[in-house]
Structure formats: C-alpha cells, structure tokens
Amino acid sequence: MVAVCTIGGVMPAWADETDEKDEPAPVYTAASLRAAMLYHSASVPLSEPPQVMARRRPVPLAFGLSAVMPGLGQAYNRQWIKAGTAVALEALIFAGYSTWRNRGLDGEEAYQAYAHQSWSALKYADWLNDYAGWLRESFGTTINAADIVVPEVLLQGFDLSNPDSWTPQQQSAVSQLFSQIRRMEEDVVHPETGATFSHKLPGFGEQQYYELIGKYFQFAPGWSDYPDWLDGEGNPIDAIIDPERTGEGGSKPNVTDQFYDYAKDHGDANDYLRRASRVSIFFIMNHLVAAVDAAVFAKIHNDRLTPSLSVRVDESGQPQPMMNLRVRL
Numbered sequence: 001m002v003a004v005c006t007i008g009g010v011m012p013a014w015a016d017e018t019d020e021k022d023e024p025a026p027v028y029t030a031a032s033l034r035a036a037m038l039y040h041s042a043s044v045p046l047s048e049p050p051q052v053m054a055r056r057r058p059v060p061l062a063f064g065l066s067a068v069m070p071g072l073g074q075a076y077n078r079q080w081i082k083a084g085t086a087v088a089l090e091a092l093i094f095a096g097y098s099t100w101r102n103r104g105l106d107g108e109e110a111y112q113a114y115a116h117q118s119w120s121a122l123k124y125a126d127w128l129n130d131y132a133g134w135l136r137e138s139f140g141t142t143i144n145a146a147d148i149v150v151p152e153v154l155l156q157g158f159d160l161s162n163p164d165s166w167t168p169q170q171q172s173a174v175s176q177l178f179s180q181i182r183r184m185e186e187d188v189v190h191p192e193t194g195a196t197f198s199h200k201l202p203g204f205g206e207q208q209y210y211e212l213i214g215k216y217f218q219f220a221p222g223w224s225d226y227p228d229w230l231d232g233e234g235n236p237i238d239a240i241i242d243p244e245r246t247g248e249g250g251s252k253p254n255v256t257d258q259f260y261d262y263a264k265d266h267g268d269a270n271d272y273l274r275r276a277s278r279v280s281i282f283f284i285m286n287h288l289v290a291a292v293d294a295a296v297f298a299k300i301h302n303d304r305l306t307p308s309l310s311v312r313v314d315e316s317g318q319p320q321p322m323m324n325l326r327v328r329l
Contacts, residue, residue, distance in 0.1 A: 008150060009180050023193045025101050034224070036063075056301075056302045057076065057077065057302060058299040059295045059298045059299050059302070060208075060295075061076070061298075062076050062077060062294040062295050062297070062298035063292070063294055063295035063298075064291070065291075065294060066086070066287070066290035066291040066293070066294040067287055067288070067290075067291040068086065069087075069090070070086035070090050070286050070287055070289075070290035070291075071083040071084070071085075071086035071087040071090070071091065071290065072294075073291060073293070073294025073295070074086055074290065074293065074294055074297075076294065077241070077274060077294060077297045077298055077301065079297065086286070086290045089286055090283075090286055093279060093282045093286060094283075095238045097276050097279040097280055097283070100272045100273070100275040100276035100279060101273065101276035103269075103272040104105050104269050104270070104272030104273030104275075105269075105273070106269075107265060107268055107269025107272060108269045108273070110265065111210065111214075111262060111265040111266045111269055112210055113264065114212060114262055115210055115214075115262065115284075116160065116161045116163060117161045118223055118225075118258050118262070119213050119219075119222045119223050119258075119262075120160055120222055120224065121160065121174070121177060121178065121181065121201070121204070121222065122150060122154065122160065122177075122225070123221065123222050123224070123226075124201070124221060124222030125148040125150060125177060125180070125181055125182065125184075127221035127222070127226075127229065127241075128148060128181060128184045128185070128188065129147045129148055129184075129189060130189070130229060130230060130236055130241065131221075131236075131241060131242075132145070132184060133236070134236040134238075134241055135188060135189065135191065137236075138191070138236075138238070139191050141189060141191075142174060143184075143187045143188065143189075143303070144187055144303050145183045145184045145186065145187045146180075146183075147178065147184075148177070148180040148181060148184055151173035151176055151177060152164055153169055153170055153173045153176075154170065154173050154174070154177065158170060159175075163204065163205060165208070169261050174204055175203070175204075178201055178203060178204065180200060182200045185197045185199075185201065185218075186200070186202045187266055189270070190242075190244050191242065191245065192242075192245075192246070197218050198216070198218075199212055199216050199218065201213075201219070209215075210266065211266065213257060213262070214262040214263040214266050215263060215266075217243045217244050217255055217259075218243060218244065218254075219259075220243040220254065220255045220256065220259045221243055221260075223256055223258040224258065225252065225256045225257060225258045226243075226254070226256055226258075226259075227240050227256070228240070229241035239254075239283075240254055242254070243255055298304065
C-alpha cells in the first residue's frame with residue numbers, strides 16, 4: 001500500500017487551504033494513514049492530501065552512532081526496545097570486563113609484592129655457586145663459569161623487597177648480578193639427566209621474571225623457605241641441594257610451599273586478566289553488530305521513501321513544480 005504526499009514549492013499545495021478558523025492542515029503519521037486506508041477512518045479524510053511526516057535517514061550516521069555507542073543508532077531509527085537492549089548489553093559487558101580486570105590487576109600487584117618479599121636473587125646466586133661446586137665434586141662436571149660475586153653495594157643494607165627505593169648504583173649492581181647468574185646457568189646441569197637448565201633468569205621486574213620464578217623448579221632455592229642445602233661444615237647435602245630431585249609419586253620433596261603458593265596466585269591473576277581480555281572482544285562485537293543493525297534498518301526505512309518531481313497546472317493555468325513523496329506503508 002502506498003501513500004503519496006505532494007508538495008508544491010516550499011509548502012504543500014494544500015497548505016494554503018485552511019478552514020474558517022485559519023487552522024493549518026492536519027499532520028498524519030504513517031500509522032494513521034495505514035488505518036485510514038484499511039478501515040476508512042473518518043478522522044483522516046483521504047479526500048484532502050495528507051502531510052506525511054517522513055524523511056530519509058543517513059545510513060552512515062546510523063552506523064556511526066551505534067559504532068560509537070550501541071543503542072544510539074537504534075534510538076535514531078526509533079527502535080526503542082533494541083536501543084535499550086544494546087545499552088544493557090554494553091553495560092553488562094563493561095561490568096564483567098571491569099570485574100575481571102580489577103581482580104587480575106590486584107592479584108598481579110599482590111604476587112609481585114610477594115615475590116619481592118620472599119624470593120631473593122642473592123639466595124639464588126649463593127645456591128648456584130654451591131650447586132656448581134657440588135656438580136664438580138660429585139659428578140666431575142666441567143663448569144667454566146666463574147663463581148658469582150655479589151657486588152659490594154648489594155651487601156650494604158640493600159633492600160631487595162623494595163625495588164622502588166633502589167638508587168641508580170644499586171640498579172646497575174643488580175643488572176651485573178643477573179648477568180653473572182645467567183652465565184652460571186649456561187654451564188650447570190641436572191645431574192639426573194645431564195641436561196642444561198632450560199631457562200635463564202630474566203631481568204628484574206620483567207613479565208618473564210615473575211612467571212619463571214614460580215614455574216620452574218630450578219628457581220625454587222631462591223625462595224626464603226627452601227631448606228638449607230649445606231650441613232654444619234659447609235658441605236652440600238645431596239638429598240637437598242638439587243631442587244629437581246624426584247621423590248615418591250613423582251613429587252619434588254625439596255620444592256616448598258612458597259613456590260607453589262606463588263605459582264597459584266600468579267596463575268589466578270593471569271586467569272582473571274585473560275577473562276577480561278576475552279570479554280573485551282564482546283565490546284567490539286556489540287559495537288559492530290549494533291552499527292550494522294542500525295545501518296540496515298536506516299536503509300530499509302529509506303527504501304520505503306520514493307521522492308519524485310512533477311509539474312502540474314494550477315487553477316490559473318500556470319505550471320507549478322511539485323515534489324511527490326511516495327511512502328510504502
């Protein structure tokens with residue numbers, strides 16, 4: 001069914017035809033026109049040309065509105081239920097993202113503080129020196145790397161648990177210590193397998209630093225609760241010095257609670273951050289789907305409007321340009 005609105009010049013042709021009270025011609029919506037055509041409603045006299053309130057909706061504008069904020073394009077298309085649904089979905093996604101991300105960041109801050117307090121590169125360096133000596137004496141392993149020498153500045157009231165307080169000199173000394181540690185790690189091996197260490201200690205504070213110290217058993221001696229591996233005479237204890245030693249059921253009897261507790265806290269924090277990352281994908285999807293939906297329905301709306309131009313002769317015989325707007329109801 002089609003309604004035709006004919007407009008001559010700036011005002012519709014019937015705009016000058018007012019009743020005795022000088023009231024303007026009535027304005028009808030598409031719904032009232034449809035009712036009039038179907039049921040011959042007396043309230044909408046079809047003998048007089050109706051003024052249809054309809055205009056084209058720019059498709060890029062509808063798309064852009066919902067791309068910026070889902071629901072805006074739907075509101076522009078007067079699809080109020082869809083607009084509310086898109087806004088509610090955006091709020092739900094944001095709530096989930098914020099919850100998981102905040103938990104992850106809080107957990108990250110907590111496990112980093114725990115690592116600063118309980119894992120010591122100085123203790124790990126001492127263990128590497130004793131471990132290399134044990135390999136030489138017990139297995140005849142050739143170790144080319146020199147023993148690790150801790151820079152003097154790190155032995156003078158140096159607080160490993162508070163890296164923010166380090167002076168530039170202390171930061172440089174930490175870098176030197178870590179370089180020595182990595183050289184030693186290249187030479188030492190696991191006596192049970194003869195394999196070299198698979199990982200080297202990353203730079204302090206790097207993402208891999210916090211991951212590896214709670215993931216691989218070679219770093220277990222750096223935790224403060226790792227048992228003493230030297231006897232009273234300073235000799236290595238075979239049953240303790242090797243953190244990779246396998247016990248009953250494949251367990252690692254020398255690996256302690258701090259290692260496992262830290263590994264769990266680190267894993268939990270990363271799980272929260274991964275969830276937040278996955279949820280963020282739904283942000284993009286919600287914006288894209290809402291934008292496409294708004295554009296499609298703006299296009300459908302525009303396709304219902306068909307403008308055209310024509311010329312008619314008025315009562316005085318003068319030609320008058322007319323604009324016709326055809327609306328498919």
